[in-house]
Amino acid sequence: MLVFRGFSRPAPAPTVLTIGNFDGVHLGHRALLRKLKDHAAATGLMPAVLTFEPHPREFFAPDKAPTRLSSLREKLELIAAEGIDFACIGRFNAALASMDAEAFVERLLVDALRVGHLIVGDDFRYGAGRRGDFALLETLGRRHGFTVEALGGVQQDGLRLSSSAVRHALADGRMEDAARFLGRxxxxxxxxxxxxxxxxxxxxxxxxxxxxxxxxxxxxxxxxxxxxxxxxxxxxxxxxxxxxxxxxxxxxxxxxxxxxxxxxxxxxxxxxxxxxxxxxxxxxxxxxxxxxxxxxxxxxxxxxxxx
The missing domain is CATH 2.40.30.30 (Riboflavin kinase-like)
Structure with a gap:
Protein backbone atom coordinates (compact mmCIF):
# COMPACT_ATOMS: atom_id res chain seq x y z
CA MET A 1 0.00 0.00 0.00
CA LEU A 2 1.28 3.43 -0.97
CA VAL A 3 1.16 5.96 1.90
CA PHE A 4 1.31 9.76 1.58
CA ARG A 5 1.60 12.12 4.52
CA GLY A 6 -0.19 15.40 3.91
CA PHE A 7 -1.66 16.85 0.75
CA SER A 8 1.33 18.37 -1.07
CA ARG A 9 1.23 15.67 -3.78
CA PRO A 10 -1.87 14.54 -5.66
CA ALA A 11 -2.91 10.91 -5.50
CA PRO A 12 -1.29 8.86 -8.28
CA ALA A 13 -4.67 8.02 -9.85
CA PRO A 14 -8.37 8.93 -9.52
CA THR A 15 -9.76 7.32 -6.37
CA VAL A 16 -12.75 5.73 -4.81
CA LEU A 17 -12.26 7.15 -1.34
CA THR A 18 -13.42 6.68 2.21
CA ILE A 19 -12.60 8.85 5.24
CA GLY A 20 -12.32 7.95 8.89
CA ASN A 21 -10.14 7.34 11.92
CA PHE A 22 -10.37 3.54 11.56
CA ASP A 23 -9.15 3.00 15.12
CA GLY A 24 -8.81 -0.76 15.59
CA VAL A 25 -10.18 -1.52 12.09
CA HIS A 26 -13.15 -3.48 13.43
CA LEU A 27 -15.71 -5.43 11.39
CA GLY A 28 -17.71 -2.28 10.63
CA HIS A 29 -14.61 -0.64 9.17
CA ARG A 30 -13.81 -3.79 7.23
CA ALA A 31 -17.30 -3.85 5.68
CA LEU A 32 -16.70 -0.28 4.51
CA LEU A 33 -13.29 -1.20 3.08
CA ARG A 34 -14.76 -4.20 1.24
CA LYS A 35 -17.38 -1.90 -0.29
CA LEU A 36 -14.59 0.43 -1.34
CA LYS A 37 -12.59 -2.38 -2.94
CA ASP A 38 -15.63 -3.76 -4.78
CA HIS A 39 -16.45 -0.34 -6.25
CA ALA A 40 -12.81 0.10 -7.28
CA ALA A 41 -12.86 -3.25 -9.09
CA ALA A 42 -16.05 -2.31 -10.94
CA THR A 43 -14.93 1.19 -11.98
CA GLY A 44 -11.14 1.04 -12.33
CA LEU A 45 -10.67 3.69 -9.65
CA MET A 46 -7.93 3.26 -7.06
CA PRO A 47 -9.22 2.26 -3.58
CA ALA A 48 -8.01 4.90 -1.12
CA VAL A 49 -8.38 5.87 2.53
CA LEU A 50 -8.01 9.26 4.18
CA THR A 51 -7.26 9.11 7.89
CA PHE A 52 -5.97 11.61 10.43
CA GLU A 53 -3.14 11.81 12.94
CA PRO A 54 -3.61 12.68 15.72
CA HIS A 55 -7.22 11.63 16.28
CA PRO A 56 -9.31 14.86 16.13
CA ARG A 57 -10.52 14.32 19.69
CA GLU A 58 -6.89 14.15 20.83
CA PHE A 59 -6.36 17.56 19.22
CA PHE A 60 -9.41 19.25 20.76
CA ALA A 61 -9.38 17.62 24.22
CA PRO A 62 -6.26 15.46 24.79
CA ASP A 63 -7.14 14.69 28.41
CA LYS A 64 -10.62 13.47 27.46
CA ALA A 65 -9.77 11.67 24.23
CA PRO A 66 -10.56 7.96 24.00
CA THR A 67 -7.83 5.39 24.42
CA ARG A 68 -6.18 4.24 21.21
CA LEU A 69 -6.96 0.75 19.98
CA SER A 70 -4.18 0.78 17.40
CA SER A 71 -1.05 2.73 16.64
CA LEU A 72 -0.76 4.40 13.25
CA ARG A 73 1.50 1.59 12.02
CA GLU A 74 -0.93 -1.10 13.20
CA LYS A 75 -3.87 0.72 11.62
CA LEU A 76 -2.13 1.07 8.26
CA GLU A 77 -1.13 -2.60 8.29
CA LEU A 78 -4.72 -3.65 8.96
CA ILE A 79 -6.05 -1.38 6.19
CA ALA A 80 -3.46 -2.72 3.74
CA ALA A 81 -4.50 -6.27 4.65
CA GLU A 82 -7.98 -5.44 3.31
CA GLY A 83 -6.54 -4.81 -0.16
CA ILE A 84 -6.49 -1.02 -0.12
CA ASP A 85 -3.91 0.45 -2.51
CA PHE A 86 -3.44 3.98 -1.15
CA ALA A 87 -3.68 5.79 2.19
CA CYS A 88 -3.29 9.47 2.93
CA ILE A 89 -2.50 10.61 6.47
CA GLY A 90 -3.75 14.12 7.14
CA ARG A 91 -2.13 15.94 10.05
CA PHE A 92 -5.00 17.15 12.21
CA ASN A 93 -3.92 20.61 13.35
CA ALA A 94 -5.40 24.07 13.83
CA ALA A 95 -5.40 24.77 10.08
CA LEU A 96 -7.33 21.62 9.29
CA ALA A 97 -9.70 22.10 12.21
CA SER A 98 -10.63 25.60 11.00
CA MET A 99 -11.03 24.67 7.31
CA ASP A 100 -14.62 25.12 6.18
CA ALA A 101 -16.55 22.25 4.64
CA GLU A 102 -16.34 23.53 1.07
CA ALA A 103 -12.56 24.03 1.25
CA PHE A 104 -12.17 20.59 2.85
CA VAL A 105 -13.84 19.00 -0.15
CA GLU A 106 -12.18 21.13 -2.82
CA ARG A 107 -8.60 21.17 -1.52
CA LEU A 108 -8.34 17.73 0.06
CA LEU A 109 -10.79 15.46 -1.73
CA VAL A 110 -10.81 16.95 -5.22
CA ASP A 111 -7.37 18.53 -5.69
CA ALA A 112 -5.22 16.21 -3.57
CA LEU A 113 -7.08 12.91 -3.54
CA ARG A 114 -8.68 13.11 -7.00
CA VAL A 115 -11.92 11.58 -5.75
CA GLY A 116 -14.24 10.02 -8.32
CA HIS A 117 -16.54 8.29 -5.82
CA LEU A 118 -16.78 8.81 -2.07
CA ILE A 119 -18.11 6.24 0.43
CA VAL A 120 -18.67 7.41 4.01
CA GLY A 121 -20.55 6.32 7.09
CA ASP A 122 -24.06 7.69 7.42
CA ASP A 123 -22.98 9.83 10.40
CA PHE A 124 -19.91 11.38 8.74
CA ARG A 125 -19.30 15.07 9.52
CA TYR A 126 -16.47 17.32 8.33
CA GLY A 127 -15.24 20.90 8.16
CA ALA A 128 -15.03 23.60 10.81
CA GLY A 129 -17.65 23.12 13.49
CA ARG A 130 -18.57 19.77 11.85
CA ARG A 131 -20.92 21.76 9.61
CA GLY A 132 -20.52 19.49 6.61
CA ASP A 133 -23.00 16.62 6.26
CA PHE A 134 -24.03 14.09 3.63
CA ALA A 135 -26.42 16.48 1.88
CA LEU A 136 -23.65 19.04 1.42
CA LEU A 137 -21.33 16.30 0.16
CA GLU A 138 -23.86 15.40 -2.54
CA THR A 139 -24.16 19.06 -3.55
CA LEU A 140 -20.41 19.53 -3.72
CA GLY A 141 -20.03 16.22 -5.54
CA ARG A 142 -22.31 17.42 -8.32
CA ARG A 143 -20.29 20.64 -8.52
CA HIS A 144 -16.90 18.90 -8.68
CA GLY A 145 -17.82 15.78 -10.59
CA PHE A 146 -17.78 12.98 -8.03
CA THR A 147 -20.51 10.74 -6.64
CA VAL A 148 -21.25 10.04 -2.98
CA GLU A 149 -22.55 6.95 -1.18
CA ALA A 150 -23.51 6.46 2.47
CA LEU A 151 -22.99 3.15 4.24
CA GLY A 152 -25.10 2.41 7.30
CA GLY A 153 -23.60 1.03 10.48
CA VAL A 154 -22.87 -2.68 10.80
CA GLN A 155 -24.54 -4.47 13.72
CA GLN A 156 -23.62 -7.62 15.60
CA ASP A 157 -25.85 -9.16 18.25
CA GLY A 158 -28.05 -6.06 18.03
CA LEU A 159 -25.13 -3.72 18.80
CA ARG A 160 -23.78 -1.22 16.29
CA LEU A 161 -20.11 -2.01 15.76
CA SER A 162 -17.87 0.87 16.74
CA SER A 163 -14.45 1.57 18.18
CA SER A 164 -16.21 2.58 21.41
CA ALA A 165 -17.86 -0.85 21.67
CA VAL A 166 -14.44 -2.49 21.33
CA ARG A 167 -12.95 -0.17 23.97
CA HIS A 168 -15.74 -0.98 26.44
CA ALA A 169 -15.26 -4.72 25.89
CA LEU A 170 -11.50 -4.47 26.47
CA ALA A 171 -11.90 -2.27 29.54
CA ASP A 172 -14.35 -4.81 31.01
CA GLY A 173 -12.07 -7.76 30.25
CA ARG A 174 -14.58 -9.22 27.76
CA MET A 175 -11.92 -10.45 25.37
CA GLU A 176 -14.22 -12.80 23.46
CA ASP A 177 -16.63 -9.91 22.76
CA ALA A 178 -13.77 -7.67 21.63
CA ALA A 179 -12.56 -10.42 19.30
CA ARG A 180 -16.06 -10.78 17.82
CA PHE A 181 -16.31 -7.04 17.16
CA LEU A 182 -12.84 -6.92 15.62
CA GLY A 183 -13.09 -10.18 13.71
CA ARG A 184 -9.83 -11.27 15.39
Missing amino acids: PYVIDGRVVRGQQLGRHLGVPTANIRVKHRRPALGGVYAVSVDGLPDGPHRGIANIGYRPSVDNTTRALLEVHLFDLDRDLYGAHLSVRFLHKIRDERKFADLDALKHQISEDLLSARQYFTH
Whole structure:
Protein backbone atom coordinates (compact mmCIF):
# COMPACT_ATOMS: atom_id res chain seq x y z
CA MET A 1 0.00 0.00 0.00
CA LEU A 2 1.28 3.43 -0.97
CA VAL A 3 1.16 5.96 1.90
CA PHE A 4 1.31 9.76 1.58
CA ARG A 5 1.60 12.12 4.52
CA GLY A 6 -0.19 15.40 3.91
CA PHE A 7 -1.66 16.85 0.75
CA SER A 8 1.33 18.37 -1.07
CA ARG A 9 1.23 15.67 -3.78
CA PRO A 10 -1.87 14.54 -5.66
CA ALA A 11 -2.91 10.91 -5.50
CA PRO A 12 -1.29 8.86 -8.28
CA ALA A 13 -4.67 8.02 -9.85
CA PRO A 14 -8.37 8.93 -9.52
CA THR A 15 -9.76 7.32 -6.37
CA VAL A 16 -12.75 5.73 -4.81
CA LEU A 17 -12.26 7.15 -1.34
CA THR A 18 -13.42 6.68 2.21
CA ILE A 19 -12.60 8.85 5.24
CA GLY A 20 -12.32 7.95 8.89
CA ASN A 21 -10.14 7.34 11.92
CA PHE A 22 -10.37 3.54 11.56
CA ASP A 23 -9.15 3.00 15.12
CA GLY A 24 -8.81 -0.76 15.59
CA VAL A 25 -10.18 -1.52 12.09
CA HIS A 26 -13.15 -3.48 13.43
CA LEU A 27 -15.71 -5.43 11.39
CA GLY A 28 -17.71 -2.28 10.63
CA HIS A 29 -14.61 -0.64 9.17
CA ARG A 30 -13.81 -3.79 7.23
CA ALA A 31 -17.30 -3.85 5.68
CA LEU A 32 -16.70 -0.28 4.51
CA LEU A 33 -13.29 -1.20 3.08
CA ARG A 34 -14.76 -4.20 1.24
CA LYS A 35 -17.38 -1.90 -0.29
CA LEU A 36 -14.59 0.43 -1.34
CA LYS A 37 -12.59 -2.38 -2.94
CA ASP A 38 -15.63 -3.76 -4.78
CA HIS A 39 -16.45 -0.34 -6.25
CA ALA A 40 -12.81 0.10 -7.28
CA ALA A 41 -12.86 -3.25 -9.09
CA ALA A 42 -16.05 -2.31 -10.94
CA THR A 43 -14.93 1.19 -11.98
CA GLY A 44 -11.14 1.04 -12.33
CA LEU A 45 -10.67 3.69 -9.65
CA MET A 46 -7.93 3.26 -7.06
CA PRO A 47 -9.22 2.26 -3.58
CA ALA A 48 -8.01 4.90 -1.12
CA VAL A 49 -8.38 5.87 2.53
CA LEU A 50 -8.01 9.26 4.18
CA THR A 51 -7.26 9.11 7.89
CA PHE A 52 -5.97 11.61 10.43
CA GLU A 53 -3.14 11.81 12.94
CA PRO A 54 -3.61 12.68 15.72
CA HIS A 55 -7.22 11.63 16.28
CA PRO A 56 -9.31 14.86 16.13
CA ARG A 57 -10.52 14.32 19.69
CA GLU A 58 -6.89 14.15 20.83
CA PHE A 59 -6.36 17.56 19.22
CA PHE A 60 -9.41 19.25 20.76
CA ALA A 61 -9.38 17.62 24.22
CA PRO A 62 -6.26 15.46 24.79
CA ASP A 63 -7.14 14.69 28.41
CA LYS A 64 -10.62 13.47 27.46
CA ALA A 65 -9.77 11.67 24.23
CA PRO A 66 -10.56 7.96 24.00
CA THR A 67 -7.83 5.39 24.42
CA ARG A 68 -6.18 4.24 21.21
CA LEU A 69 -6.96 0.75 19.98
CA SER A 70 -4.18 0.78 17.40
CA SER A 71 -1.05 2.73 16.64
CA LEU A 72 -0.76 4.40 13.25
CA ARG A 73 1.50 1.59 12.02
CA GLU A 74 -0.93 -1.10 13.20
CA LYS A 75 -3.87 0.72 11.62
CA LEU A 76 -2.13 1.07 8.26
CA GLU A 77 -1.13 -2.60 8.29
CA LEU A 78 -4.72 -3.65 8.96
CA ILE A 79 -6.05 -1.38 6.19
CA ALA A 80 -3.46 -2.72 3.74
CA ALA A 81 -4.50 -6.27 4.65
CA GLU A 82 -7.98 -5.44 3.31
CA GLY A 83 -6.54 -4.81 -0.16
CA ILE A 84 -6.49 -1.02 -0.12
CA ASP A 85 -3.91 0.45 -2.51
CA PHE A 86 -3.44 3.98 -1.15
CA ALA A 87 -3.68 5.79 2.19
CA CYS A 88 -3.29 9.47 2.93
CA ILE A 89 -2.50 10.61 6.47
CA GLY A 90 -3.75 14.12 7.14
CA ARG A 91 -2.13 15.94 10.05
CA PHE A 92 -5.00 17.15 12.21
CA ASN A 93 -3.92 20.61 13.35
CA ALA A 94 -5.40 24.07 13.83
CA ALA A 95 -5.40 24.77 10.08
CA LEU A 96 -7.33 21.62 9.29
CA ALA A 97 -9.70 22.10 12.21
CA SER A 98 -10.63 25.60 11.00
CA MET A 99 -11.03 24.67 7.31
CA ASP A 100 -14.62 25.12 6.18
CA ALA A 101 -16.55 22.25 4.64
CA GLU A 102 -16.34 23.53 1.07
CA ALA A 103 -12.56 24.03 1.25
CA PHE A 104 -12.17 20.59 2.85
CA VAL A 105 -13.84 19.00 -0.15
CA GLU A 106 -12.18 21.13 -2.82
CA ARG A 107 -8.60 21.17 -1.52
CA LEU A 108 -8.34 17.73 0.06
CA LEU A 109 -10.79 15.46 -1.73
CA VAL A 110 -10.81 16.95 -5.22
CA ASP A 111 -7.37 18.53 -5.69
CA ALA A 112 -5.22 16.21 -3.57
CA LEU A 113 -7.08 12.91 -3.54
CA ARG A 114 -8.68 13.11 -7.00
CA VAL A 115 -11.92 11.58 -5.75
CA GLY A 116 -14.24 10.02 -8.32
CA HIS A 117 -16.54 8.29 -5.82
CA LEU A 118 -16.78 8.81 -2.07
CA ILE A 119 -18.11 6.24 0.43
CA VAL A 120 -18.67 7.41 4.01
CA GLY A 121 -20.55 6.32 7.09
CA ASP A 122 -24.06 7.69 7.42
CA ASP A 123 -22.98 9.83 10.40
CA PHE A 124 -19.91 11.38 8.74
CA ARG A 125 -19.30 15.07 9.52
CA TYR A 126 -16.47 17.32 8.33
CA GLY A 127 -15.24 20.90 8.16
CA ALA A 128 -15.03 23.60 10.81
CA GLY A 129 -17.65 23.12 13.49
CA ARG A 130 -18.57 19.77 11.85
CA ARG A 131 -20.92 21.76 9.61
CA GLY A 132 -20.52 19.49 6.61
CA ASP A 133 -23.00 16.62 6.26
CA PHE A 134 -24.03 14.09 3.63
CA ALA A 135 -26.42 16.48 1.88
CA LEU A 136 -23.65 19.04 1.42
CA LEU A 137 -21.33 16.30 0.16
CA GLU A 138 -23.86 15.40 -2.54
CA THR A 139 -24.16 19.06 -3.55
CA LEU A 140 -20.41 19.53 -3.72
CA GLY A 141 -20.03 16.22 -5.54
CA ARG A 142 -22.31 17.42 -8.32
CA ARG A 143 -20.29 20.64 -8.52
CA HIS A 144 -16.90 18.90 -8.68
CA GLY A 145 -17.82 15.78 -10.59
CA PHE A 146 -17.78 12.98 -8.03
CA THR A 147 -20.51 10.74 -6.64
CA VAL A 148 -21.25 10.04 -2.98
CA GLU A 149 -22.55 6.95 -1.18
CA ALA A 150 -23.51 6.46 2.47
CA LEU A 151 -22.99 3.15 4.24
CA GLY A 152 -25.10 2.41 7.30
CA GLY A 153 -23.60 1.03 10.48
CA VAL A 154 -22.87 -2.68 10.80
CA GLN A 155 -24.54 -4.47 13.72
CA GLN A 156 -23.62 -7.62 15.60
CA ASP A 157 -25.85 -9.16 18.25
CA GLY A 158 -28.05 -6.06 18.03
CA LEU A 159 -25.13 -3.72 18.80
CA ARG A 160 -23.78 -1.22 16.29
CA LEU A 161 -20.11 -2.01 15.76
CA SER A 162 -17.87 0.87 16.74
CA SER A 163 -14.45 1.57 18.18
CA SER A 164 -16.21 2.58 21.41
CA ALA A 165 -17.86 -0.85 21.67
CA VAL A 166 -14.44 -2.49 21.33
CA ARG A 167 -12.95 -0.17 23.97
CA HIS A 168 -15.74 -0.98 26.44
CA ALA A 169 -15.26 -4.72 25.89
CA LEU A 170 -11.50 -4.47 26.47
CA ALA A 171 -11.90 -2.27 29.54
CA ASP A 172 -14.35 -4.81 31.01
CA GLY A 173 -12.07 -7.76 30.25
CA ARG A 174 -14.58 -9.22 27.76
CA MET A 175 -11.92 -10.45 25.37
CA GLU A 176 -14.22 -12.80 23.46
CA ASP A 177 -16.63 -9.91 22.76
CA ALA A 178 -13.77 -7.67 21.63
CA ALA A 179 -12.56 -10.42 19.30
CA ARG A 180 -16.06 -10.78 17.82
CA PHE A 181 -16.31 -7.04 17.16
CA LEU A 182 -12.84 -6.92 15.62
CA GLY A 183 -13.09 -10.18 13.71
CA ARG A 184 -9.83 -11.27 15.39
CA PRO A 185 -8.23 -11.15 18.85
CA TYR A 186 -7.04 -7.75 20.01
CA VAL A 187 -3.36 -7.25 19.16
CA ILE A 188 -0.58 -4.92 20.27
CA ASP A 189 2.62 -4.82 18.20
CA GLY A 190 5.98 -3.61 19.42
CA ARG A 191 9.71 -4.08 19.55
CA VAL A 192 11.36 -5.80 22.50
CA VAL A 193 13.50 -3.41 24.57
CA ARG A 194 15.87 -3.96 27.48
CA GLY A 195 14.29 -3.94 30.91
CA GLN A 196 15.42 -4.28 34.51
CA GLN A 197 15.69 -8.12 34.38
CA LEU A 198 13.20 -8.36 37.26
CA GLY A 199 11.21 -11.11 35.55
CA ARG A 200 14.33 -13.26 35.19
CA HIS A 201 15.14 -12.60 38.88
CA LEU A 202 11.66 -13.88 39.75
CA GLY A 203 12.13 -16.95 37.58
CA VAL A 204 9.82 -15.72 34.82
CA PRO A 205 11.89 -14.01 32.07
CA THR A 206 9.87 -11.49 30.07
CA ALA A 207 10.12 -9.67 26.77
CA ASN A 208 9.47 -5.99 27.50
CA ILE A 209 7.57 -3.97 24.89
CA ARG A 210 7.04 -0.23 25.17
CA VAL A 211 3.40 0.56 24.46
CA LYS A 212 3.06 3.16 21.73
CA HIS A 213 -0.34 4.37 22.87
CA ARG A 214 -0.38 7.16 25.45
CA ARG A 215 -3.01 5.20 27.36
CA PRO A 216 -3.55 1.53 26.49
CA ALA A 217 -7.10 0.32 25.96
CA LEU A 218 -6.67 -2.52 28.44
CA GLY A 219 -4.65 -3.40 31.51
CA GLY A 220 -3.90 -6.39 33.70
CA VAL A 221 -2.73 -9.96 33.22
CA TYR A 222 -3.74 -12.01 30.16
CA ALA A 223 -3.26 -15.32 28.43
CA VAL A 224 -1.72 -14.41 25.07
CA SER A 225 -0.45 -15.82 21.81
CA VAL A 226 2.60 -14.18 20.26
CA ASP A 227 3.72 -13.97 16.63
CA GLY A 228 6.95 -12.55 15.25
CA LEU A 229 9.42 -15.36 15.92
CA PRO A 230 10.35 -17.83 13.18
CA ASP A 231 9.09 -20.86 15.12
CA GLY A 232 5.87 -19.25 16.38
CA PRO A 233 3.21 -18.60 17.30
CA HIS A 234 4.01 -19.08 20.97
CA ARG A 235 1.63 -19.22 23.91
CA GLY A 236 2.33 -17.21 27.01
CA ILE A 237 1.20 -14.75 29.63
CA ALA A 238 1.41 -10.96 29.60
CA ASN A 239 1.04 -8.06 31.98
CA ILE A 240 0.25 -4.63 30.61
CA GLY A 241 0.27 -1.68 32.97
CA TYR A 242 2.39 0.47 35.25
CA ARG A 243 4.07 -2.07 37.57
CA PRO A 244 2.82 -0.62 40.90
CA SER A 245 4.61 -3.32 42.90
CA VAL A 246 8.01 -2.47 41.36
CA ASP A 247 8.57 1.07 40.14
CA ASN A 248 5.08 2.46 39.45
CA THR A 249 6.13 3.82 36.07
CA THR A 250 4.09 6.56 34.40
CA ARG A 251 4.39 4.94 30.97
CA ALA A 252 2.63 1.67 30.31
CA LEU A 253 4.80 -1.38 29.70
CA LEU A 254 3.82 -4.69 28.13
CA GLU A 255 5.72 -7.63 29.65
CA VAL A 256 5.35 -10.99 27.93
CA HIS A 257 6.53 -14.39 29.18
CA LEU A 258 6.52 -17.13 26.55
CA PHE A 259 5.97 -20.66 27.84
CA ASP A 260 8.91 -23.03 27.54
CA LEU A 261 11.04 -20.48 25.70
CA ASP A 262 14.09 -18.76 27.16
CA ARG A 263 16.16 -16.93 24.59
CA ASP A 264 17.37 -13.39 23.85
CA LEU A 265 14.50 -11.57 22.12
CA TYR A 266 15.94 -8.02 22.17
CA GLY A 267 15.08 -6.15 18.99
CA ALA A 268 12.42 -8.62 17.85
CA HIS A 269 9.14 -7.11 16.65
CA LEU A 270 6.32 -9.09 18.27
CA SER A 271 2.56 -9.17 17.80
CA VAL A 272 0.80 -10.00 21.06
CA ARG A 273 -2.76 -11.37 20.79
CA PHE A 274 -4.80 -10.96 23.98
CA LEU A 275 -7.03 -14.00 24.38
CA HIS A 276 -8.28 -14.14 27.97
CA LYS A 277 -8.10 -11.84 30.99
CA ILE A 278 -6.80 -13.43 34.19
CA ARG A 279 -6.91 -10.48 36.58
CA ASP A 280 -6.43 -6.74 37.00
CA GLU A 281 -3.03 -5.29 37.78
CA ARG A 282 -2.58 -4.54 41.47
CA LYS A 283 0.09 -3.65 44.00
CA PHE A 284 1.57 -6.35 46.25
CA ALA A 285 3.12 -5.92 49.66
CA ASP A 286 6.52 -7.32 48.65
CA LEU A 287 8.29 -9.31 45.95
CA ASP A 288 7.51 -12.62 47.66
CA ALA A 289 3.78 -11.88 47.41
CA LEU A 290 4.25 -10.85 43.78
CA LYS A 291 6.17 -14.04 43.02
CA HIS A 292 3.43 -16.17 44.57
CA GLN A 293 0.77 -14.40 42.48
CA ILE A 294 2.82 -14.86 39.32
CA SER A 295 2.85 -18.61 39.97
CA GLU A 296 -0.94 -18.55 40.28
CA ASP A 297 -1.23 -16.50 37.09
CA LEU A 298 0.98 -18.92 35.16
CA LEU A 299 -1.20 -21.81 36.27
CA SER A 300 -4.36 -19.94 35.22
CA ALA A 301 -2.91 -19.15 31.80
CA ARG A 302 -1.82 -22.73 31.16
CA GLN A 303 -5.25 -23.98 32.26
CA TYR A 304 -6.89 -21.57 29.80
CA PHE A 305 -4.91 -23.06 26.92
CA THR A 306 -5.56 -26.60 28.15
CA HIS A 307 -9.33 -26.15 28.32
